[in-house]
Amino acid sequence: MTAWAPTPISKGKVAVTDFDLSYGTLHGSVEAVTGVSLVVNPGEFISIIGPSGCGKSTLLNAVAGFLKPTHGEVTVDGERVEKPSADRGMVFQQYSLFPWMTVRENVEFGLKMKGMDRIKRQQSARTLLGLSGLLSFENQYPDSLSGGMKQRVGIIRALATGPKVLLLDEPFGALDAQTRVIMQQILTNIWQRLKTSVLFVTHDIDEAIFLSDRVYCMTARPGTIKAEIAIPLERPRHQSMMMSSEFLALRRGLMSLIREESLKAIGGELNDVALQGLGIDLHGQSLADVI
Amino acid sequence: MDRAALKSFEAAEPAPAPLGAPLEALPIETSTAAPVLPPATPFATYAKRWLTLHTGELRAFAIGAVSLALFLLAWHLLTKYRVNIHVRFINVPSPEMVFDSLTRATRDTKFLTHVLLSCRRILFGFVSAAIIAIPLGLVMGRFKLVREAIFPISEVMRPIPAIAWVPMSIMLWPTNEESIIFITFLGSFFPILINTLQGMAMVDPVLVRAAQCLGAREMSIFRDVYFPSSLPHVFTGLTVGMGVAWVSLIAAEMISGQFGIGYFTWEAYSLVQYADIALGMICIGVLGLGSSALIRCLGRLAMPWSKK
Numbered sequence: 001m002t003a004w005a006p007t008p009i010s011k012g013k014v015a016v017t018d019f020d021l022s023y024g025t026l027h028g029s030v031e032a033v034t035g036v037s038l039v040v041n042p043g044e045f046i047s048i049i050g051p052s053g054c055g056k057s058t059l060l061n062a063v064a065g066f067l068k069p070t071h072g073e074v075t076v077d078g079e080r081v082e083k084p085s086a087d088r089g090m091v092f093q094q095y096s097l098f099p100w101m102t103v104r105e106n107v108e109f110g111l112k113m114k115g116m117d118r119i120k121r122q123q124s125a126r127t128l129l130g131l132s133g134l135l136s137f138e139n140q141y142p143d144s145l146s147g148g149m150k151q152r153v154g155i156i157r158a159l160a161t162g163p164k165v166l167l168l169d170e171p172f173g174a175l176d177a178q179t180r181v182i183m184q185q186i187l188t189n190i191w192q193r194l195k196t197s198v199l200f201v202t203h204d205i206d207e208a209i210f211l212s213d214r215v216y217c218m219t220a221r222p223g224t225i226k227a228e229i230a231i232p233l234e235r236p237r238h239q240s241m242m243m244s245s246e247f248l249a250l251r252r253g254l255m256s257l258i259r260e261e262s263l264k265a266i267g268g269e270l271n272d273v274a275l276q277g278l279g280i281d282l283h284g285q286s287l288a289d290v291i
Numbered sequence: 292m293d294r295a296a297l298k299s300f301e302a303a304e305p306a307p308a309p310l311g312a313p314l315e316a317l318p319i320e321t322s323t324a325a326p327v328l329p330p331a332t333p334f335a336t337y338a339k340r341w342l343t344l345h346t347g348e349l350r351a352f353a354i355g356a357v358s359l360a361l362f363l364l365a366w367h368l369l370t371k372y373r374v375n376i377h378v379r380f381i382n383v384p385s386p387e388m389v390f391d392s393l394t395r396a397t398r399d400t401k402f403l404t405h406v407l408l409s410c411r412r413i414l415f416g417f418v419s420a421a422i423i424a425i426p427l428g429l430v431m432g433r434f435k436l437v438r439e440a441i442f443p444i445s446e447v448m449r450p451i452p453a454i455a456w457v458p459m460s461i462m463l464w465p466t467n468e469e470s471i472i473f474i475t476f477l478g479s480f481f482p483i484l485i486n487t488l489q490g491m492a493m494v495d496p497v498l499v500r501a502a503q504c505l506g507a508r509e510m511s512i513f514r515d516v517y518f519p520s521s522l523p524h525v526f527t528g529l530t531v532g533m534g535v536a537w538v539s540l541i542a543a544e545m546i547s548g549q550f551g552i553g554y555f556t557w558e559a560y561s562l563v564q565y566a567d568i569a570l571g572m573i574c575i576g577v578l579g580l581g582s583s584a585l586i587r588c589l590g591r592l593a594m595p596w597s598k599k
Contacts, residue, residue: 066500086506096501100519100596109515110505141596161506 011077012164012197014040014063018072021058031222032058036072038216038225040165043195045188047208049254050218050226051262056201059223060169063199064090076164086110089158091168095150097142103153104129104138110161128156132186148179152186159190165197172207181239184210188237205254209247210237217257220264227257384566389573392566402555406574409540409552412468413582416475417536424483424532425525431484432491432521433513445484453478453539457546471543471551478539479532486528490521523597526590530583537579552578 019036022029033055040046048056061067063074065084074081076088084090089110097106104125111121129135132152142150151171158166171187172180188211191198202208208215209231217227231250233241241247342349363386368374370385384392396402431438453474460470494517502516544553556571591597 064500064504066503084500084503086504088504090501090504092497092501094497096495096497098498098501098516098519100522100594109502109507113506113508113511143596143598158504 012040012042013077014165014197014199015075016059016063016072017075019059019062019069019074020071021055021062021067022070033223036218036223036225038228040197040199042197045191045198045200045211045213047200047202047212047215048218049202049205049208049215049258050223051220051258051264052203054218054220054261055223056218057169060167060199060201063165064088064167086113086161087164089161089163089166091151091154091158091166091171093170093173095142095147095154095174097150097153097157099142102139102141103134103145106142106153107157107160110157114161124160128160132156132190146179147175148183151175151183155187155190159194159196163196165199166191168198168200170202171200172204173202180204180207185239187211188235192236205251205258206242209233209250209254210242215254217254218261220261226261229254382565384569388566389569392564392570396567396570405550405552405555406578408550409544410578412472412475412540412544412551413533413536416472416540417479417533419472420476420479420532420536421483421529424480424528425487428484428487428525428528429491429513429518429521432488432494433517438488445481449481449485453535454542454546457543460543461547467547467549471540471548474543475536475540479536482531482535483525483528486524486531487521490524490528491517493524494520519594522594523590526586526593529586529590533582533586534579537575537582541575 016036016038019033020031021033022031024030036059038046038048048059050056058067062069063076063081065081065088081088097103098109101109104122107125107128108121111124116124126135126138129138132155134149134152134156137145137149142153145153154171155166155168168187172183175183184207200208200211212231215229215231216225217229218224219226229250233244233246233250367386369380370383374380427441431441456474456477457470460473461467464470464473498516498520499512502512507515540551541553541556544551545557548554552571552574556568556575559565559567559571
């Protein structure tokens with residue numbers, strides 16, 4: 001159909017093995033992530049979920065090639081990740097579109113870096129923009145777009161070069177609830193067409209369940225994998241599924257896992273006794289149940 | 292963009308075009324119809340709308356004009372009645388005298404020569420400062436080693452006012468013209484350099500990461516991310532640098548010149564042609580205003596994405 005060809009399904013296996021990442025401070029080294037192993041199979045949609053500061057973004061940045069593990073390794077299709085490359089497309093929470101480029105120039109950028117000639121890359125960019133309903137904005141600067149539109153551009157910009165894996169770092173975190181739901185639907189649609197492997201970082205439980213094949217749940221700092229949950233919901237997925245009993249059961253399970261970790265993350269000292277000292281009656285329940 | 296287009300733009304937004312698979316939860320896009328044009332509007336209505344849309348600007352313009360007129364009036368009165376309340380307006384030329392002086396000067400090629408010479412000095416000094424300071428700032432911003440090596444020198448040189456360079460400059464350069472241009476150059480060099488550095492320091496690291504993820508190498512990161520990202524600061528530096536260039540030029544011309552608008556102003560004092568002093572001053576003001584307006588225009592051309 002176009003000059004732009006999606007990656008075949010046979011590619012895009014991400015493997016993170018025995019991953020540790022620590023950084024040095026005046027008080028010695030601080031462990032951000034320890035002993036993480038995870039796999040994204042070709043064409044799979046994987047989410048990493050965890051409380052804020054658990055190192056899930058750190059992990060994603062290491063897969064992208066921005067950070068080097070202190071121990072262990074990250075490989076994509078067996079090749080060790082050393083530095084960022086167009087093989088691993090990334091979508092950022094703050095859109096990160098280049099403000100000095102028009103929408104189309106933003107989408108073209110990766111193709112330009114690949115050395116594709118001007119006419120060909122213009123065609124590809126326009127095809128992609130057309131697919132996502134943004135063609136009429138091709139010559140506008142990103143500043144004039146809404147958040148949802150910017151992130152659509154961010155996603156197709158990352159996909160334009162045909163990466164083996166798409167990395168998304170809380171991509172919808174800055175959007176309002178309605179737009180977020182639409183964006184999730186758009187992302188599953190794109191993914192179902194392309195079957196690019198996806199590694200998606202979020203703190204939103206519903207989002208993780210709705211989108212993923214499997215969800216890795218991380219602990220509070222230092223981050224480790226606490227659980228790996230398969231999401232057996234059928235595809236294609238629709239918003240209506242979010243009310244199904246299956247979905248709600250998954251949600252409840254993940255919720256309790258996350259809540260425990262979030263409590264740890266907001267302060268280890270907070271316990272039932274301390275709370276009683278403040279005159280708060282827990283009616284015999286544990287703190288985790290109340291919060 | 293006009294209002295109607297904006298409206299349809301907003302309306303279209305919550306309904307992104309479907310991407311193939313069924314989208315039962317998505318609203319169907321309904322805003323494909325072109326915005327309905329209102330029936331022909333009488334001119335009076337347009338005029339009225341234009342007025343409501345531009346009230347703020349008109350108000351600012353009116354207030355500015357009144358304020359300028361009051362300034363001229365005060366000047367006129369102070370000089371007409373030769374006010375002497377510690378500050379002496381006895382010898383100060385009146386606006387009428389300055390206007391006479393201006394009409395005389397426009398018929399005189401000598402005055403024009405002074406003005407053109409000053410402009411030429413600004414052009415040479417300022418442009419060479421920009422040609423050296425912008426690339427230097429970009430390279431210093433990108434390469435730590437260069438920054439660490441050059442920054443201390445620039446920090447020591449920077450506080451020295453360009454005027455303090457006059458004796459040194461006369462020693463350094465064989466001709467008077469060159470030494471004046473050098474002083475103009477020095478005046479604008481540091482504001483441009485410092486602002487370019489600032490711009491490089493403010494580059495969003497996430498944009499650099501985004502470029503790396505799209506396969507950009509060092510050279511294209513520099514050209515496509517660092518450079519355009521620091522352009523607004525570069526233009527701030529150019530605007531400030533242009534102001535300082537004029538300050539330095541006029542001072543240098545007053546001290547060591549034989550031509551130029553600064554020399555003209557100083558000479559007018561020596562020759563007791565007081566009206567020419569004010570003429571020289573006003574001329575410097577207008578030239579300074581014009582040159583910074585020129586930089587602003589260039590900035591707008593170079594950065595079509597920025598709103599202002």
